[in-house]
Structures are given as structure tokens and as C-alpha cells.
Amino acid sequence: MGRQLSLWTVGEARHRKAASGAGREALEDKYAPLLCERFDIADSVSYAGNKRMPLFRLYRYKEAFAYSFVQAMIENLALSEADFVLDPFCGMGTTPFTAGLHGIPSWGLDKLPVAVFVARTLPWFLQVEPGQIHEVFTRLLTSVGRQPPADVAEDVAIMKVAFEPETLLLLRKWKSAIATLDSPYREMMMLLFLAILEPCSYTSKDGQFLRLRHDKPVAHPTEALQQKVLEAERDILLVRKLGWHRRWRQPIVMQGDARQLPPTPLDRLPTAIITSPPYVNRYDYTRSYSLELCFAFVRDFEELKALRYSILRSHIEAKVHPNEVPAHPAVLEVLNALQQRRNRLNNPRIPAMIAGYFIDMEQVIQEWARTLASGGKVVVVVDNVRFDGEMVPVDLILCDIAEREGFSVEAIWVARYKGNSSQQMGRYGRLPVRESVLLWRKL
Numbered sequence: 001m002g003r004q005l006s007l008w009t010v011g012e013a014r015h016r017k018a019a020s021g022a023g024r025e026a027l028e029d030k031y032a033p034l035l036c037e038r039f040d041i042a043d044s045v046s047y048a049g050n051k052r053m054p055l056f057r058l059y060r061y062k063e064a065f066a067y068s069f070v071q072a073m074i075e076n077l078a079l080s081e082a083d084f085v086l087d088p089f090c091g092m093g094t095t096p097f098t099a100g101l102h103g104i105p106s107w108g109l110d111k112l113p114v115a116v117f118v119a120r121t122l123p124w125f126l127q128v129e130p131g132q133i134h135e136v137f138t139r140l141l142t143s144v145g146r147q148p149p150a151d152v153a154e155d156v157a158i159m160k161v162a163f164e165p166e167t168l169l170l171l172r173k174w175k176s177a178i179a180t181l182d183s184p185y186r187e188m189m190m191l192l193f194l195a196i197l198e199p200c201s202y203t204s205k206d207g208q209f210l211r212l213r214h215d216k217p218v219a220h221p222t223e224a225l226q227q228k229v230l231e232a233e234r235d236i237l238l239v240r241k242l243g244w245h246r247r248w249r250q251p252i253v254m255q256g257d258a259r260q261l262p263p264t265p266l267d268r269l270p271t272a273i274i275t276s277p278p279y280v281n282r283y284d285y286t287r288s289y290s291l292e293l294c295f296a297f298v299r300d301f302e303e304l305k306a307l308r309y310s311i312l313r314s315h316i317e318a319k320v321h322p323n324e325v326p327a328h329p330a331v332l333e334v335l336n337a338l339q340q341r342r343n344r345l346n347n348p349r350i351p352a353m354i355a356g357y358f359i360d361m362e363q364v365i366q367e368w369a370r371t372l373a374s375g376g377k378v379v380v381v382v383d384n385v386r387f388d389g390e391m392v393p394v395d396l397i398l399c400d401i402a403e404r405e406g407f408s409v410e411a412i413w414v415a416r417y418k419g420n421s422s423q424q425m426g427r428y429g430r431l432p433v434r435e436s437v438l439l440w441r442k443l
Helices: 010-018 022-032 048-050 067-076 094-101 113-126 132-141 166-177 185-196 221-244 288-296 299-309 329-340 348-373 394-404 422-428
Strands: 035-036 086-089 104-109 204-207 210-213 252-255 272-275 377-383 385-387 389-391 407-418 435-443
Touching: 022 407, 035 166, 048 067, 067 094, 067 272, 086 094, 086 210, 094 104, 094 113, 094 272, 104 389, 113 185, 113 221, 113 252, 113 288, 132 166, 132 185, 132 221, 166 185, 166 221, 166 288, 185 221, 185 252, 185 288, 210 288, 221 272, 329 348, 329 389, 348 394, 348 407, 377 394, 377 407, 394 407, 394 435
Parallel strands: 035 407, 086 104, 086 272, 104 252, 272 377
Antiparallel strands: 204 210, 377 435, 385 389, 407 435
16 A cells, blocks of 8 residues: 655655744645555656557547556446446546446546547447448548648647648648548547647647757658558457457546536446646646647637636736635745745746636536535545645645545645755755645545
8 A cells, every 4th residue: 555654754854834824834744644656656647658558549638647647546436337436537537437338327527628528539449340431531532632631720829830731721721631530430530630749740749839850850631641551450459459448337527627527427426536636837738738639629829718718827927806815824924935936937827827726627627516426536646836845735625625625635645845946046956846646535
């Protein structure tokens, strides 16, 4: 199970005491007995583990945790076909897909339409015969040159610089060709198509944004799509050999907001949640996945902007109404400290983002308390952050909110420590930031 956490060295403890106020210190003291190092799961709380997994590797959703993590949590929580698993931030659908492979009913939601599309589409690859995807691609190849270019959100700035003109034209023709297919081949080919947009562009999903890299080698759309089709065919054969289809239970995946969960789609309440909300790290998913969104899910910049303002407020453009104030004292403590040094922050909107994030997450946890069955279990992967030397113990704050909403905190596993930026280290010294797995139970 891991060893009891030795929180800090003497020097780090002194630094923590100087940098933190009473609210955060009280939380560290309160939850210290529940903190436990679990470095054995470090790779599985990120997408790294999915790079080796068939089907999951077809589309790089870099914020996902790995199939192996969900598999381990299903075993740890002793979940069975009698349970009902919910992931309210399902991303590419790792939780509902893995639950489905165990025959466990599952329900996934996400606010980002590209995530919902991937989560709905991946299961189809379990159900097609080997060779069919390649056959469809070969048929499309003969007609793609005659297709009219499909509509895309051309007014979004990144679309004007991400592609060579001839590459963009060919991609739009491929989109039109794929649109002529019947379901589910249309959806499967579209998923593979979305997966090649980044390799065919001068962009890279790097950190908080989709960055331009004009020195990057760019793939040819037809060649990239053909390679992706061959990869899918190999994975279809592999999962057949693994027997993934034998206990399969189709997940329910829908677009939805974790701050206001819709009624349960089954005639019972979920008994477990396995999820990872967005981290309060300034990453804007509508920017990271803007190529996919502009090709298939939004018609113009106004729709993209509306989506940006509707997702969980974990990014720097989050808007907070003056009357909105976070309830937790540790959050207020952080905000007060950052407001005093506002001129030193590399972005003055960081306090608003933090405030919006914890206001939203309190609503999310209240929804979990309302929706989850009595005795239900919760597994949450979260990341702490540090801004201008101020540590934000996201894991402990969320645990404290959860206790106030009727959950018992069973354990806090520290999956890994992450370093802070060179600028932060130069000014404040090296102080590791936890990435944690929170385990709760509804009382």
C-alpha cells in the first residue's frame, strides 16, 4: 500500500511555514496521517501508460489517466457488475471504457465536445471486423480528390497559421469524404482523422497552449491517415486476441456539465466515481484542442469562445463575477497573499482563475454528494500548484470540502512530486508539488 509520508525535510518545513498561512498549515496537519506515498502508480495517473495500450493510443488525449490506473482502482474498490461507475470528467473515456471491459455499467460526461466524441467512438473499434477500416479507407482514397472542401472554422486565428494551404485544402477534402460514410465507419474514420491534425500542422500540444513550431516536420494528410488506419487495424486484431469483447458492457457517454449533473441514465444511482477534474494550472482545453474543435465541433470563433467560457474555470480566461467568493478559508488565504503581490504575477488573472476553480469544484462535489449512492466510493486524481511561491494544496482543500458535503476521506495517495519552474526555484527554492489520488466514501 506504500509507506507513510515523511512530509518535508527540516529546511522545506521551515519554508512551508513561512510561505503558508494558518489555513493551509491546519490542513497539512489535519491530513498528514492520511498521506501516503504511492510512487508505483506515478506513470498511470498520466496519459503515458496509454501510449502502449491498444485503442487508447489511437488518439492522444494528453490529460487522460491510463487504462492501468482505472483497472487498478476497479480492483482496489472491489467493483463488480452490480456496481455503476460514473466519470463526470471523462475526457477520452478511459474510465467508462475500462469499466465496460469488466462488464460494469458506466456513465461518462464531459463538457468538451471532442472528448465526448472520442469517448463515444472508441468502443466501436471493439465491434468491427478486422480489415473493414482499411477497406473503407481504400474506397475513400479513390474519391477524395473529387470532394469539395468541407467547412471549418476558418476565422479562428490558429487555423490561419497552423497549416500549409495545400495541406489544409486536402484535409478539408478528407473531411468531406469521411462525411459520406454511414455510421459507425464515419465516426471511426473521423476519430482517426482528428488524430492526424496535429502531425499535419505546425502546432504542438505543449503545456498550456497549442504552440506554433515552424521548424517541425509536417506529415502529409493521406500518408498520415493511412498509417493511422493501419495502426487501428493492428489494435483491432490485438484486442481480439486479448478477448476484450468477451465481457463488454457498452458505456453511456454524453456531453454534460459536472457542476449540474443530469438525471442518472439508469434506474439506480452510481456506486463509484473514478475521475480527474481539470487541474488549476492555466491549461485551456479549448486552445489545446482548437484544431479538432475548428474542424468538427464549432463553426466559428464565437462558438469556440462561448465554449471556452462555459467549461470548468481552470484556465486563465475564466470569468468570475464580483459577487462570487470561494467559501474555503485556505483558498481565501491564497487569494489574499496573491493579491498583495499582484504586480509580480506573470498573469494578473491568476487569482480570478483560482477563485473560479474552487467555486466550481465546490459545486461539483455537492453534485457528487447528491448523485452518488450511500456508501459510494470516490477516486479523484488532482494536482497541487504554486504561483509566485504560494502553494495551493488542491488535494487537501478538496478533501476538506468533501468532508463538509458528507464524505469521509479514506486516504490521500501521493503518486509523484513535480518540480516547479526554474523561475520559481530561483526565487523561492525547490519545493515539490504533489500530484495526488484522493479516496473518499459517501457516508
